[in-house]
Amino acid sequence: MVVKIVEFKKIRVKDGIFIEGMPGVGNVAMVAIGNLIEELKPLHFADLLTSHFNSIVLIKPNAEIQILKGSFYYLKAKRDVIIYFGDQQANTPEGTFELINEILKYIKKIGVKEVLTFGGLQVSEIINRPPKIYGAVSEESLKKKYEKYGVIFDETSKRVGSIIGAIGMLAGYAKYYGLYGASFLVESVPTHFVPDHRGAKALLELICKILEIEFDFKKLDKKIREQEELLEKLKMRTTLKEVEEEKEEKKRLEYIQ
């Protein structure tokens, strides 16, 4: 039952805005925030260590051990931005509760006023249109602010209903810390074991609008194209395999008859 935040550098802001990326449906938020960090190189100022992650470490290509942790970054934009990137979600409901409360307590202390969280809403297909983003807020008055970026609020209750895990709870508990909270869920089509880069891009575009920052989507666009080509190939291969299997089956049946 431990959540420990290790500060390398003391950051204090005024009217800060908080955004986060963690694993979830399509890993959309993780990819969006991951790309933001890679591209804009915000200042890494603190680590979150916790007993609520799995007891495993990763080995980097250079043989360095990498523990599972949360990382806090500071980005100077029109408003001060505090970014949280989590390698994992807490592995129990109790852990989630403790994690989100410790994060809220810490970012409130830093000077954050607004907590924005991001995730995916699994859908089976999106045809010929960009994925929609559904929003939910800690107070109704916040809707106006985000509707102008194209976020949909009037269907969230019907389409989303409930949000499982840290992102809903961060936004929902924000109120108890005197903070504003909002969750944004992008439609995400499950893609065989790879993150959904298209959904991630939609979220990142929203984030850039909200933060009023410029962003070069070239790299992400390339990944989207690669991913789609890969999926196309997988589909073709699957189709080929199916054709083969059909033939085999026919032979088998002929043999039996």
Added chain:
Amino acid sequence: MVVKIVEFKKIRVKDGIFIEGMPGVGNVAMVAIGNLIEELKPLHFADLLTSHFNSIVLIKPNAEIQILKGSFYYLKAKRDVIIYFGDQQANTPEGTFELINEILKYIKKIGVKEVLTFGGLQVSEIINRPPKIYGAVSEESLKKKYEKYGVIFDETSKRVGSIIGAIGMLAGYAKYYGLYGASFLVESVPTHFVPDHRGAKALLELICKILEIEFDFKKLDKKIREQEELLEKLKMRTTLKEVEEEKEEKKRLEYIQ
């Protein structure tokens, strides 16, 4: 392992009486207390936040995020009434222990002297009579007081035997806080995925007698009628389906033979 009570308004009473509604068999207590709150609009003065609920938030129709929590209300009746409405029961035995101890500690501080809890006892059928209510008490001397409202005590041990979850523990641990405790379990017939409004009404009638309050049962009666009509339809549909399935089966068998 967190149970935190956030007070919006400081309420202190003398010789207070505590009643509660939480999910359980037929959700009878939840519906009874829910209706009481809706109708009499008691003062919502505190929230209970805890790590022992699921890590999920709900989205209201207006896109507001609603965390899972317990809510405390104050009702001015002949005696001061403290009402607890829980969105969920704790999700582990440890959580239940912590939850009920924190609630007892808090309501004792407020000035509660008597802890009344409510639930359902699953039965398979109730024919042509109102559901019975069985009682269990922290001290034998309390029985007399509730027998006059028609609560049955002499068969509780045989019919109920043990009570699982928060309601039995709230009443049983009351003694260790110097409080009186009693649990009331209404017979409840499991009704396909809908709460048992008839059982809820029986509990609410008992609550009104104990608290000496007037209550307009019109809305609840309407829900009971609607529910019974729905169940009637479901039964008819099931019967029709069975008839159809029987026909199908006959055809199939004829075809095989």
Added chain:
Amino acid sequence: MVVKIVEFKKIRVKDGIFIEGMPGVGNVAMVAIGNLIEELKPLHFADLLTSHFNSIVLIKPNAEIQILKGSFYYLKAKRDVIIYFGDQQANTPEGTFELINEILKYIKKIGVKEVLTFGGLQVSEIINRPPKIYGAVSEESLKKKYEKYGVIFDETSKRVGSIIGAIGMLAGYAKYYGLYGASFLVESVPTHFVPDHRGAKALLELICKILEIEFDFKKLDKKIREQEELLEKLKMRTTLKEVEEEKEEKKRLEYIQ
């Protein structure tokens, strides 16, 4: 993670000896200690409340609610005896650790010097001889003392190997509190859903020898006879049923052929 000891009366002893009964194989220790308490009526001076038991309460025949707890008793014998009777064992390894450490801390404070725990060792049959009792000790020097009561030590390692749950840990951790510890395991034949009174009696006889107390085994002997008659009947019934089933089977086979 709560273990709370509520003292009704402050008991302090010199050179005290601790014995306990909790559920386990054949419930032998529970029955032994339960009979001791019923017969000798020691002073009930404290209750142990904990989050490590199931969240359930029992209803007594008089409709009183009975929580699950541990009870401490004081018995004046040649040496002062502290008795613990537990309604349940802790429901996790963590709970067991906390429970036994809190008990050891408490009884050390009271003045206990020696911790004796009791349980059953499941065997498939005991023919024409009383059940054997195997002992294990926190320090080898303790063996001598108990060997004179017929406790077997030289085969314990081979026959028992390890002890699961609170009783082994109470005796094993005793050393870390500066106390002597010993566990006694009686051979116990699993008897269809009823406690093993014969094993319980063997333990109780040992306890009486150690504590140098007189005990009237009449009631327990009666229970043993009743139990054995019941088992005899069950066996006969089973045999009869088997005979019947055999006949049925024969008929069925004749019918098929």
Added chain:
Amino acid sequence: MVVKIVEFKKIRVKDGIFIEGMPGVGNVAMVAIGNLIEELKPLHFADLLTSHFNSIVLIKPNAEIQILKGSFYYLKAKRDVIIYFGDQQANTPEGTFELINEILKYIKKIGVKEVLTFGGLQVSEIINRPPKIYGAVSEESLKKKYEKYGVIFDETSKRVGSIIGAIGMLAGYAKYYGLYGASFLVESVPTHFVPDHRGAKALLELICKILEIEFDFKKLDKKIREQEELLEKLKMRTTLKEVEEEKEEKKRLEYIQ
């Protein structure tokens, strides 16, 4: 949630080096460190007691109860060595987190500067060569130091990928305590229910090189030979059994046909 370290003797060192053995793949580290302790008889100066081990005690041949624990030893070599021998790994991720943090906190206080952990990497076969040892480090600069002992670093990421449990976490979290950390994983072939003495020897040879200590491998070599003879016999027996079974099967098929 308890990790308690009981010190029998206060040990404080300068620039100490920490090594450990706990159960894991092939139990290689446990056997390596176990042999080191048996042979060199370092000073046993502290015990680690914890709620994160199973609630079980073992019975030694002399009927003494042995709790599951961690043991700390001090060895005087060229550098001061602190050895940890764990009877078990923590039984939850939370437990592992707490355990490794308490160990790191404690050994830092003692004066340890370098944390070396050992384990096995399961492989299916090793033919005609000694098992390879893969290394992972808390900081890349440490690689140079261990490469000279034949430890492989450039394939660790590809071959190992991640390390599950305490050994990876001890080395990975070392950094947060201002300590150097490294994990060494030896290739280990699963051998029917017996520890892998060959892998253990490879680790122990590495440990001796690092600590610059002499070690007599006679006993371990004997165990390796015994083990290999046993495995050879098992294999022969299996082959014989297979031959027998084949014959039986043939007969059975002949009988059927």
